[in-house]
Amino acid sequence: MEKQATKSYERVVLVPTPGFSITVAHAKFNSLNPSNHLEFVSLLLSDNIFERDFGNLYDVIVVVNNNCKVPLQEYLAQKMEKEEPHEQVTCIIFDWIMYFAESVANNLKLPSIILNTRCPSNFVAYHAFFSLAHKVTFLYKDLPLTKFCTLEEALKLIAHVCNLRASAIIWNTMDFLEHTELSQLQKHYQVPSFSIGPLHKLASLTSTSLVEEDTNGIQWMDKQALRSVIYVRLGSLATMDKKDLTEIAWGLANSDKSSLWVVRSDSIPGTEWVDILPKGFEEGVGERGCIIKWAPQKEVLAHCAVGGF
Structure with a gap:
């Protein structure tokens, strides 16, 4: 009977210094x-x-x-x-x-x-x-x-x-x-x-968000079709004027696509969150849109409903 070839491995030996303190x-x-x-x-x-x-x-x-x-x-x-x-x-x-x-x-x-x-x-x-x-x-x-x-x-x-x-x-x-x-x-x-x-x-997943995350967006995406949602978020520091935000809002509404939009309370300096969105926008997008103040971004991007961001 033919002898089977023995699979070989190379071994690395790690010798750490004892008492290393950080x-x-x-x-x-x-x-x-x-x-x-x-x-x-x-x-x-x-x-x-x-x-x-x-x-x-x-x-x-x-x-x-x-x-x-x-x-x-x-x-x-x-x-x-x-x-x-x-x-x-x-x-x-x-x-x-x-x-x-x-x-x-x-x-x-x-x-x-x-x-x-x-x-x-x-x-x-x-x-x-x-x-x-x-x-x-x-x-x-x-x-x-x-x-x-x-x-x-x-x-x-x-x-x-x-x-x-x-x-x-x-x-x-x-x-x-x-x-x-x-x-x-x-x-x-x-x-x-x-x-x-x-x-x-190299590190375990922990939340480093300085803002409380809203999980309602995840629950809303669970009900959406595969790769059907546009995820929109401008980061934690960027601000804009009312005109730019209005353009984004009606662009999303007129796209006829589902969208998860993160709008921070301070997106427009000196404006309250309730006054940020243009009048009639939420009614216009209806069930196609979900607007929240902050999102667990890694979970959102990993969600199967996201089709673009």
């Missing part, structure tokens, strides 16, 4: 629940962003960076003063928006690593805007941040991005998806870089 320093706003992450040490930084009104997103970023720097530095300095040889603080990893952490790392003579949750292509665009800003005249509408800050503020934020100097960078991507962009950025930053994305695949 401290998560998080602004109090939208902070994680420490009881759900017992493997980490949690440090809540006082950001004080609820104590004042903000004109735009740039103001929030500046205030968080200004307010969180001192408490983080004081905490780490005390910890390093008392630390045992086997409990040394060896590195700070920070989201690029939280650029104050790089200054803290430099002050404490610690290496720092930038964590970029946005894609490298986004950063290539930032570098292009910053380098061209003083050579050509930009139209205000051409910058991606103009909805959220002034042109001057946008350039200040981009300057922070371009001038970050850490020991390494973690990118939320894969090399084969953005090889050209990663090569360009490597020439600029000239530090080791690690492409470990997509990051959302």
